[in-house]
Amino acid sequence: MKAKVVLFSLLALAAVSGAAAKSIELLNVSYDPTRELYVDYNKAFATYWKAKTGDDVTVKQSHGGSGKQARGVIDGLPADVVTLALAADVDALYDVAKLIPQDWQKRLPQNSTPYTSTIVFLVRKGNPLGLKDWDDLVKPGVSIITPNPKTSGGARWNYLAAWAYAKHKQGSDEAAKAFVASLYKNVPVLDSGARGATTTFVQRGIGDVLLAWENEAFLALKEFGSDKFEIVVPSLSILAEPPVSIVDKVVKKKGTEAVAKAYLEYLYSAEGQDIAGRNFYRPRDPAAAAKYAGVFPRLELVTIDAEFGGWAKAQKTHFADGGVFDQIYSK
Amino acid sequence: MSSKVKRRNVLPGFGLSLGFTLIYLSLIVLIPLSAAFIKTAGMSWADFVTAVSSPRVLASYRLSFGVSLIAALINAFFGLILAWVLVRYTFPGRRVVDALVDLPFALPTAVAGIALTAIYSKNGWAGQWLEPLWARGIHQLTVLVPAVDWENWLGGKLAFDRPGIFLALTFVGLPFVVRTLQPVLADLEPELEEAAATLGANRWQTMTRVILPELMPALITGFALAFARALGEYGSVVFIAGNMPQHSEITPLLIITKLEQYDYRGATAIAVVMLVASFVLLLLINLLQKWSRRYYRI
Numbered sequence: 001m002k003a004k005v006v007l008f009s010l011l012a013l014a015a016v017s018g019a020a021a022k023s024i025e026l027l028n029v030s031y032d033p034t035r036e037l038y039v040d041y042n043k044a045f046a047t048y049w050k051a052k053t054g055d056d057v058t059v060k061q062s063h064g065g066s067g068k069q070a071r072g073v074i075d076g077l078p079a080d081v082v083t084l085a086l087a088a089d090v091d092a093l094y095d096v097a098k099l100i101p102q103d104w105q106k107r108l109p110q111n112s113t114p115y116t117s118t119i120v121f122l123v124r125k126g127n128p129l130g131l132k133d134w135d136d137l138v139k140p141g142v143s144i145i146t147p148n149p150k151t152s153g154g155a156r157w158n159y160l161a162a163w164a165y166a167k168h169k170q171g172s173d174e175a176a177k178a179f180v181a182s183l184y185k186n187v188p189v190l191d192s193g194a195r196g197a198t199t200t201f202v203q204r205g206i207g208d209v210l211l212a213w214e215n216e217a218f219l220a221l222k223e224f225g226s227d228k229f230e231i232v233v234p235s236l237s238i239l240a241e242p243p244v245s246i247v248d249k250v251v252k253k254k255g256t257e258a259v260a261k262a263y264l265e266y267l268y269s270a271e272g273q274d275i276a277g278r279n280f281y282r283p284r285d286p287a288a289a290a291k292y293a294g295v296f297p298r299l300e301l302v303t304i305d306a307e308f309g310g311w312a313k314a315q316k317t318h319f320a321d322g323g324v325f326d327q328i329y330s331k
Numbered sequence: 332m333s334s335k336v337k338r339r340n341v342l343p344g345f346g347l348s349l350g351f352t353l354i355y356l357s358l359i360v361l362i363p364l365s366a367a368f369i370k371t372a373g374m375s376w377a378d379f380v381t382a383v384s385s386p387r388v389l390a391s392y393r394l395s396f397g398v399s400l401i402a403a404l405i406n407a408f409f410g411l412i413l414a415w416v417l418v419r420y421t422f423p424g425r426r427v428v429d430a431l432v433d434l435p436f437a438l439p440t441a442v443a444g445i446a447l448t449a450i451y452s453k454n455g456w457a458g459q460w461l462e463p464l465w466a467r468g469i470h471q472l473t474v475l476v477p478a479v480d481w482e483n484w485l486g487g488k489l490a491f492d493r494p495g496i497f498l499a500l501t502f503v504g505l506p507f508v509v510r511t512l513q514p515v516l517a518d519l520e521p522e523l524e525e526a527a528a529t530l531g532a533n534r535w536q537t538m539t540r541v542i543l544p545e546l547m548p549a550l551i552t553g554f555a556l557a558f559a560r561a562l563g564e565y566g567s568v569v570f571i572a573g574n575m576p577q578h579s580e581i582t583p584l585l586i587i588t589k590l591e592q593y594d595y596r597g598a599t600a601i602a603v604v605m606l607v608a609s610f611v612l613l614l615l616i617n618l619l620q621k622w623s624r625r626y627y628r629i
Contacts, residue, residue: 067592071591071593074593092593095593096593148574148588150588150591150592151587151588151591188488188491188573189573189574189575190573190576192574192584192587196570203449204448204452204455204490205454206453319592320592321592321594326576329387329576329577330387330577
């Protein structure tokens with residue numbers, strides 16, 4: 001009898017304290033190079049959320065190729081939020097499975113992209129071939145490592161950056177196509193993802209230059225030592241915007257909408273922006289951007305909206321079956 | 332009186348076991364595979380034809396079937412020798428060698444791919460010697476027979492080119508041939524060879540008239556298994572193939588490429604073509620095996 005009373009009071013206590021401090025679990029489905037960023041950020045957000053609401057929030061992370069991750073969510077991976085490499089992959093959540101509204105990218109400031117990055121060159125120490133800009137890459141004998149844009153989100157940014165450079169320099173789409181074609185002539189291996197390409201370049205020692213996300217290039221320097229590689233920044237590149245979104249259908253079902261929204265909004269806060277800068281992503285916030293101005297070299301950055309009319313159009317023109325990329329390789 | 336006598340099987344329970352077989356086969360094989368067909372059924376015929384017959388896809392069929400065939404043939408030849416040595420001779424370390432044969436079964440294929448790439452790439456410890464040799468060989472061939480674009484056909488490099496695909500497929504296919512041949516070889520008594528010798532057969536005749544006919548059905552089965560395994564292989568090949576469009580892209584990679592573009596139907600369409608083609612080929616090989624069994628009966 002006594003034991004029963006104790007048990008009941010314990011249960012009641014648990015119920016009360018449960019109501020006071022909930023323990024929430026979120027799943028953030030992201031792409032490969034954000035691993036370190038979100039490890040930092042999740043800690044910061046948990047502290048912030050605890051102070052604000054008293055609830056404990058644990059964020060689980062899932063990383064992989066951006067397209068593969070989006071397919072996982074489409075096929076039922078219960079992601080509360082997605083933080084992917086490019087808008088096209090988030091668009092697919094609407095196009096294929098209607099998990100989010102069509103205008104998802106308008107819900108958060110700056111195209112739902114709290115941090116940006118760009119495409120730079122990673123070369124071997126001392127830059128033996130003296131590669132300075134995109135023009136140098138198409139010279140005969142230069143070997144370029146970049147993944148297949150049809151399978152890798154990062155590689156699509158690489159391709160579009162090269163295209164934008166040629167278009168700005170020479171003016172016409174035909175010239176840009178010829179330029180990109182000659183660039184891909186110098187590519188000996190098309191890995192299926194960005195991490196695979198980094199391995200080919202860093203571990204296998206294949207190629208003279210790796211086209212890489214700026215944050216990946218910084219990470220490679222940090223990990224493998226700046227005595228082996230160096231970063232070369234071209235005169236012009238593309239503003240890579242890896243966007244974020246809540247997954248409406250999932251958060252409504254799980255009842256995590258408020259916290260998932262707060263999780264993404266906090267990325268825009270001073271602390272969130274600082275964490276992004278610390279992890280080699282370019283912060284949007286002017287104050288944070290000023291703080292990390294010394295880290296990120298200045299260069300001309302073009303946007304996909306201004307240059308290519310948005311992802312949907314770029315995707316269709318360049319990377320769909322029979323698109324420009326296929327034409328480059330058809331004999 | 333009545334000629335209607337119920338034919339009885341010697342073994343009871345035929346109906347039950349057949350039912351069980353069909354259900355099991357359906358659950359494990361047919362239902363998952365039919366999903367591919369159902370998904371494809373949503374396409375119009377024109378879309379289907381476009382999806383499965385674009386130049387890039389056609390090139391990948393040629394490559395996948397071609398290299399798988401060559402790899403399986405090489406495996407059939409060397410696998411026979413390996414099995415022969417393992418069964419017929421005792422030598423120190425035989426058990427270890429025997430166990431090694433199974434490694435390609437157990438190793439995750441991605442690991443195999445990364446390992447092969449590390450060894451055969453131009454700064455790998457075998458690749459740094461072999462790649463220049465290979466390149467010189469290709470050059471010699473081009474000098475001898477300039478009409479053929481050897482570098483395009485055979486690949487100018489070892490890793491990150493067609494030879495890499497061949498290496499990976501040979502690696503994954505080997506155990507199938509060895510393991511199918513071993514029990515048959517073990518059953519093949521050496522007395523048969525002795526009898527052939529006493530009847531005046533020379534070694535070549537013993538080999539071609541006595542041993543090979545006995546082994547032929549198992550050899551064909553092993554070859555078919557190795558071939559089928561090579562056709563479906565993805566994990567190890569993508570690391571070593573270089574994946575250049577219309578040159579070193581295997582069909583499974585194109586299926587993944589379609590999936591990456593959220594083109595589920597396009598992906599399953601190619602998968603259906605692969606399935607049907609593989610099924611027809613395996614059926615043909617099975618018929619060949621049956622025929623060989625009859626033909627070679629002593």
